[in-house]
Amino acid sequence: MAVETVLGEVAHGGHVVARIDGKVTFVTGGLPGERVEVEVTERGKRFDRGHVTSVLEAHAERVTPPCPIAGLCGGCDWQHAGPGLQRELKRRVVAEQLQRLAGIEWDGEVEEVGPVWHWRTRMHYRVADGEPGLLAARSHTVVPLPEEGCRIAVTPRPEVPAGASELRVVDAASGHEEFVPGKAGGRVITERADGRDHRLAADGFWQVHPRAADVLVDAVVRSLQPGEGERAVDLYCGVGLFAGALA
Ligand SMILES: C[S@@+](CC[C@H](N)C(=O)[O-])C[C@H]1O[C@@H](n2cnc3c(N)ncnc32)[C@H](O)[C@@H]1O
The missing domain is CATH 2.40.50.140 (Nucleic acid-binding proteins)
Incomplete structure (x- = not known):
């Protein structure tokens, strides 16, 4: 009701x-x-x-x-x-998060980092009746993709291998990868940020928007203004995006 x-x-x-x-x-x-x-x-x-x-x-x-x-x-x-x-x-x-969790009053803006469509480099597609789809919120129900596919994904509509129930798609700087979750098979990809190459597992974490890593590194380095001899701890560092830039 x-x-x-x-x-x-x-x-x-x-x-x-x-x-x-x-x-x-x-x-x-x-x-x-x-x-x-x-x-x-x-x-x-x-x-x-x-x-x-x-x-x-x-x-x-x-x-x-x-x-x-x-x-x-x-x-x-x-x-x-x-x-x-x-x-x-x-x-x-x-x-609100900064205010409530850290007592920081922030009056900055959220800026657009384009592109706004077909930017998402990591997708986890589910399969129902042989067709790719995505999960509904808080549910295991598969919602079939529309004809044109997912509008935010770099690969909007993957070809689903026969018999697959899930498919991960990674569009890295080093190329396009498709694999069944948990079976990346030791593949290594390369992503580029802060003028350096980062090698990581195909199913490892990397920022999903292709410009996010550079934008975030720039914000961190500009805000911290690191000096020689200082120490930093990069918690939840993943491949070491921020540690690498600070070093
Ligand atoms: C949101 S990602 C951010 C990674 C990195 N800062 C970046 O921007 O590319 C968080 C990372 O922390 C790692 N992580 C999560 N929990 C962890 C834990 N308990 N111990 C170590 N690493 C962890 C994840 O595997 C992931 O690589």
Whole structure:
């Protein structure tokens, strides 16, 4: 049964917070300030989860999602928001996290790092009836890809090998790789950032947007302004992106 409510502030993970019968409810598919109908999909001790089933008063920057499976697939959280509003929502999430976790007041901006379509270099496709798809949010249900494939993936629609139930696709600087998860077979790929080559396992971590590694290294080095003789600890360093740049 759907409940009418006015949505509050944005929260992490594509949610907007609502209070339904006094209880905090994390709602997907909505935008702050919208009057909507929400179906509560999960009840928890501290909070519930729900999804917008009908928009009664839309945000001025609500748009029709470009992808026909947006909202069904668990991948893109904000395709129903225009690009400027997406950046503003992300700004608010970062500002709130910094304020709440670290007591830091941040008034920076979230900037676009293009390209905004077909940028995602790591994909984990699932297969249903021989066709590639992606998982629905918080579910094991496979949502089949639309005809044009995934609009954020570098490889929008992979060929699925006969009998495969999953397929990982990695579009590294050194080339295109496809393998069944857990069976990368010791392949090594090369990615380039900060003017250096980084060699890592094909199924190892690398920033998924092709410009992210450089943008993040630049931000870290500019903010830290490291000096000779100083020591830094790169926690959760992966292949050592930041340690390498600082060194
Ligand atoms: C989000 S990635 C970031 C990597 C790197 N800073 C970068 O930007 O390329 C986090 C990394 O931490 C590693 N990691 C997660 N938990 C870990 C643990 N308990 N001990 C060591 N490494 C861990 C992951 O395998 C991954 O390589």
